[in-house]
Amino acid sequence: MRHATYLRLELVRTLRNRRFLVFSFGFPLVLYFLIAGPNRGEDSLGGTGLSAPLYYMVGLAAFGSMNAMLSTGARIAAERTAGWNRQLRITPLPARAYVRAKVVTGYLVALASLLLLYLAGAVLGVRLPAHDWLRMTWLMLVGLVPFAALGILIGHLVSAESVGPVIGGSTALLAILGGTWFPVTGGALHAIGEALPSFWLVQASHVAVGGSGWGGLAWLVVAAWTLAATALAARAYRRDTRRQ
Amino acid sequence: MRRQAEYGRLGVVPGIELEEVVKSYGEVHAVRGVDLRVERGETVALLGPNGAGKSTTVDLVLGLLEPDGGRVSVFGRPPSEAVGAGLVAAMLQTGGLVRDLRVRELVELVASLYPHPLGVDEALELAGLSGLAGQLTQRLSGGETQRVRFALALVANPELLVLDEPTVALDVESRRDFWHTMREFAARGKTVLFATHYLEEADAHADRVVLMARGLVVAAGPPGEIKALVGSRTIRATLPGAGLDGLARLPGVARAERHGDAVVLSCSDSDAAIRALLAAHPEARDIEIAGAGLEEAFLQLTVGT
Numbered sequence: 001m002r003h004a005t006y007l008r009l010e011l012v013r014t015l016r017n018r019r020f021l022v023f024s025f026g027f028p029l030v031l032y033f034l035i036a037g038p039n040r041g042e043d044s045l046g047g048t049g050l051s052a053p054l055y056y057m058v059g060l061a062a063f064g065s066m067n068a069m070l071s072t073g074a075r076i077a078a079e080r081t082a083g084w085n086r087q088l089r090i091t092p093l094p095a096r097a098y099v100r101a102k103v104v105t106g107y108l109v110a111l112a113s114l115l116l117l118y119l120a121g122a123v124l125g126v127r128l129p130a131h132d133w134l135r136m137t138w139l140m141l142v143g144l145v146p147f148a149a150l151g152i153l154i155g156h157l158v159s160a161e162s163v164g165p166v167i168g169g170s171t172a173l174l175a176i177l178g179g180t181w182f183p184v185t186g187g188a189l190h191a192i193g194e195a196l197p198s199f200w201l202v203q204a205s206h207v208a209v210g211g212s213g214w215g216g217l218a219w220l221v222v223a224a225w226t227l228a229a230t231a232l233a234a235r236a237y238r239r240d241t242r243r244q
Numbered sequence: 245m246r247r248q249a250e251y252g253r254l255g256v257v258p259g260i261e262l263e264e265v266v267k268s269y270g271e272v273h274a275v276r277g278v279d280l281r282v283e284r285g286e287t288v289a290l291l292g293p294n295g296a297g298k299s300t301t302v303d304l305v306l307g308l309l310e311p312d313g314g315r316v317s318v319f320g321r322p323p324s325e326a327v328g329a330g331l332v333a334a335m336l337q338t339g340g341l342v343r344d345l346r347v348r349e350l351v352e353l354v355a356s357l358y359p360h361p362l363g364v365d366e367a368l369e370l371a372g373l374s375g376l377a378g379q380l381t382q383r384l385s386g387g388e389t390q391r392v393r394f395a396l397a398l399v400a401n402p403e404l405l406v407l408d409e410p411t412v413a414l415d416v417e418s419r420r421d422f423w424h425t426m427r428e429f430a431a432r433g434k435t436v437l438f439a440t441h442y443l444e445e446a447d448a449h450a451d452r453v454v455l456m457a458r459g460l461v462v463a464a465g466p467p468g469e470i471k472a473l474v475g476s477r478t479i480r481a482t483l484p485g486a487g488l489d490g491l492a493r494l495p496g497v498a499r500a501e502r503h504g505d506a507v508v509l510s511c512s513d514s515d516a517a518i519r520a521l522l523a524a525h526p527e528a529r530d531i532e533i534a535g536a537g538l539e540e541a542f543l544q545l546t547v548g549t
Contacts, residue, residue: 005356009349016344016380082340087393090306091357091400092330241308 003097010101014075014109024071025113028064032056032120040124050209054128057121058136058205061114063171063180065140066201068110069147070167072102076155077163080240089241099237102155103148110144132208139204139213146197146222149229156236174198197225257320259284259404259435260305265314267300274300276459277314284319284403287427287436289446291470292456298439299337301456302408305437306334318404326404330359333400335393337408337439341381347392348377351399358400367399370425372418386413394422398429405429407438411445423449447471477514477535479521481528483507494520506530 014020039052079085088098114137118126150170158166175181177189178198193199200218207213214222260282267275275297282288290298303309304316307323318326326332341350351368355361368374371394376384384392390413397405407426411419427449430436440446446453446467453470455463463473476498484505491500491507496517499510511517514533521528 003356005353009345009353012349013342013344079342082342083336083338084340084342086308086336086338087340087396089308090327090332090334090336091354092328092359093357094328241303 003093003101006093006097007101007104010105011108014105017075020071020075024064024068024109025116028060028067028113029116029120032060032117033124035060036124051126053121053124054126054209057117057124057126058208059180059202061117061136061140062178062198062202062205063175064113064117065110065144066147066174066198067167067171068113069106069144070151070154070171071109072106072148072151073154073158073167074160074163075105076102076152077158077160080156081160086241095234095237099152102152106148106151107141107144111141114140128208135213136205136208139207140201143197143201143204143222146225146229147201149226149233153229153233153236156233156240178202195221197222257284257317258282259286259319260437261315261317261320262301262304263315265301265304265311265316267304267309267311273459275304275311278456278459278461280454280461282435282437284435285430285433287430287438287449287451289450289453289467290437290439290456291441291443291446291453291474292439293441295458296441296456297459298441298456299408300459302334302336302406302437302439305406306332306336330357330400331403332406333358333397333402333404334406335390335397335408335410337412341384341389341392343380343382345381346377347373347379347381347384347395350381350392351395354396355399358402360401362399362401364399367395370398371395372421387415387418390414391418391422394425398425402434404435404437407436409439409441411440411442443471443474472512477511477533479509479511479514479518480530480532480534481507481509481521481525482530483525483528486525490524491521494524496520 036053036056042052076085118133154163154166154170174196175198177193178196178200179193179202180198194217200214200222203211203214203218205211258281260280262278262280265275265278265280266273278297278301280301290301292298300309304311305318305323307316307318307327316323319331321329323332345353348364348368351364351373355364355367362370365374368377371391373388373391373395376388376392379388381389381392390410394410397407405426410426411422414422423445426436426438438445438450447470448467450467453465453467454461455470455474463470482505486507488500488502488507491497491509494509494517496511496513496515497509497520498512501508501510509517509521518531518533
């Protein structure tokens with residue numbers, strides 16, 4: 001593959017950033033053990049028939065992987081502030097190879113954070129049939145596509161100083177409205193939720209807890225967000241050539 | 245074969261050509277109609293004080309900025325195409341390094357993007373970085389960072405090398421090494437454009453100097469000519485009653501002006517001029533001799549533009 005060195009070093013660089021790893025991987029794990037740990041014996045959380053470790057595992061899987069995907073934006077913002085982005089633009093590296101490296105890196109981080117949560121779930125006694133693990137994971141990976149584009153968009157719009165709050169804020173908002181922490185039922189909030197990609201990411205994760213997965217609306221929302229975020233990200237990338 | 249064809253095509257067109265290029269940032273007119281031609285294989289200095297429009301010109305040549313008006317071409321094509329073909333590499337003034345990579349890895353990364361790179365070891369050696377190859381980029385000093393940026397430009401082995409204030413963070417010794425390497429590079433038939441506000445650098449290392457001030461090219465020519473133009477000293481003395489014509493004819497004096505009781509002589513040779521001045525006008529008082537700063541020299545050159 002062309003530009004394999006760029007992709008490889010992009011990954012190396014991400015794995016060398018300890019603070020980033022601690023937050024991306026450590027934070028969801030700590031949260032999981034804090035919330036699910038004390039209730040590990042709870043077999044039917046709030047009468048749902050689901051064990052606490054399973055319920056919180058899928059919730060945090062959606063939250064953690066979304067966060068990991070958007071963190072691409074933080075890395076891009078830091079590169080722009082350092083002036084590295086301008087330096088890259090005067091090399092023959094095509095924009096699509098640049099984007100591919102960012103997306104692949106984001107996906108690997110997100111996938112690793114998913115697998116770590118699954119492992120943590122298993123430690124707390126979660127057992128699922130193989131096809132449930134796979135279906136949930138596959139559908140979530142699809143549900144993460146719009147977040148890949150959103151991460152790149154944020155990275156090229158926001159400065160390194162403000163990217164932390166922007167990503168933290170959007171993750172929190174998307175997580176709450178998407179029903180990561182508690183189900184959003186009925187009314188306007190539900191309607192808003194259904195229009196968000198985070199809602200369908202959560203639905204994807206709920207495949208493992210008896211959810212029905214995605215219907216036509218889900219695919220439509222995810223596709224629309226992907227297209228819109230990609231178009232905006234491309235525009236932001238093209239315009240973003242000024243000295244910082 | 246393909247590369248030869250490429251060279252053949254490059255041979256007949258200038259390295260860089262700017263025609264009546266205009267670029268503004270809102271109300272700030274950074275470049276106000278610049279014509280600039282750099283032949284293939286030529287080393288040209290873009291000399292001017294801060295705010296002259298040098299960095300904007302560099303960004304236009306590299307395709308980082310689009311001109312508001314006029315035309316920019318690099319090897320006969322739009323800058324972005326020349327960049328995409330790997331013909332161009334640059335050391336930007338504000339281009340930092342990405343963190344969490346070792347120096348060697350970073351040089352390797354850039355080498356992998358170009359069609360005909362130098363060896364990674366060769367580039368490290370040329371930039372004097374062999375001892376720092378394993379260092380993480382965020383642990384480098386300012387001068388070391390600058391040398392890494394030079395290595396990144398060299399390893400690309402481009403046809404056109406663009407350097408924006410390349411020696412700003414370097415100490416005296418590193419500067420000498422830098423220019424030595426740059427000239428060896430240029431001697432391979434490469435085109436080099438460097439922006440600087442040091443007259444000595446432009447004088448010593450360029451085949452031709454292009455003077456910029458206030459977004460315009462105000463003079464261009466061989467270094468000696470430009471040096472005489474802007475590298476002059478001035479003699480200022482209180483000398484009521486002396487004729488300006490007589491003063492202007494003194495040896496070493498290029499121009500004489502009067503400000504009240506004081507006269508100001510712009511000199512091509514201030515040593516000869518001061519001797520002649522004292523011989524002709526022993527009554528001269530309050531004598532000052534000063535090197536004209538670039539800014540001053542530019543202001544004189546650009547009066548009325």
